[in-house]
Amino acid sequence: MIGSTLLLAALTGLTTLSSAAPTPYTTKRGASGKRGLAFGKGNADKTALFAGEASWGYNWEAQLLPGLASGVEYVPMLHDDQTVFTSGFAAFAKGLIEGGTSKHILSINEPDQTETGGACMDIGRTVNAHKAHIQPLADAYPDVKIGSPSVTNGGGEMGLTYLKNFLAACHGCRIDFVCPHWYNGGDIEAFKTYMRNFHTETGKPLWISEWAAPGGDVQFMKDAIKWMDETDFVYRYAYMSVDSTLTAGSALTALGAAYASA
Incomplete structure (x- = not known):
């Protein structure tokens, strides 16, 4: 996918955006607190392999199944507006927030993406879903931080353009x-x-909820982690993913070992 650069001036005053960066969430070992884990449903137990290096994790849904490592925040996401995701979303999210497990909420996953994994939703549907299911949580829990929909790095009407239109x-x-x-x-x-550019065009901290090193390029991973850890406007990040690249069975891959120690 290709990155894009487009105007933001039209957004001024059109939507209510919080300007303050969220409060950092530190790890047990006092690292940046930014590193997270994207893991498949039912694989929360694999987060123990990254103990002390990952402060948060998510599985593209709101329901947390057993196994999350101690000290790791679980972040619920509303994947899309299908009933299978919306029907229990509010109850799951409220339980996680009130139980002290969650301090953040992630919105729709890749509504600009029409291929596997993307929600494939136009702007109107995405806005309606966010207002119906995410904004009520923002209103009810003002201390919980709220994310935008996650978007691809696609060009044209995708990616940054889609997000700014949202x-x-x-x-x-x-x-x-x-x-x-x-x-x-x-x-x-x-x-x-x-x-x-993404930060400049939106004026918001970045939560890079998916990124990957092509071909398992360990050096690119390390360079990206170093830069993200040192960059103030990068709030959090999660490599894609625990199941597909960072582990093999119950062990870390070479890439996973680098993610756990970089």
């Missing part, structure tokens, strides 16, 4: 951070440029 249309929505994805090769300077 922000312009979601009147009265509280958005504390925005969520870009990166699957656009292993050029670390291109990665940095894209993320800087």
Whole structure:
């Protein structure tokens, strides 16, 4: 997918955006607190392999199954507006928030994506779903931080363009951070440029909820982690993913070992 750069001026005053960066959530070992884990449903137990290095995790849904490592925050996500995801979303999220497990909420996953894994929703549907299911939680729990829909790095009407159109249309929505994805090769300077532009165009902290090193490029992973850990406007990030690349069975892969120790 290709990154894109587009205007933001039209957004000014059209949606309610929080300007303050969220409060950091530190790990047990006092690292940056940014590193997270994207794991498949039923694989929460694998988070123990990253104990002390990951402060949070998610599985693209709101329901948390047993096995999450101690000290790891679980972050519920509303994957899309299908009943299978919306029917229990509020109850799961409220239980996690009130139980002290969750301090953040993630919105729709890749509504701009029409292929496998993406929600494939137009702006209107995405705004309606966010207002119906995410904004009520923002209103009820003002200390919980709320994310934008996660978008691809696709060009045209996808990616950053899609997100800015969402922000312009979601009147009265509280958005504390925005969520870009990166699957656009292993050029670390291109990665940095894209993320800087995403931050500049939205004026919000970045929660990079999916990114990947092409071909398991360990050096790109390490360079990206170093930059994200040192960059103030990058709030959190999660490599894609615990199940597909970072572990093999119950053991870390070489890439997973790098993610756990970089």
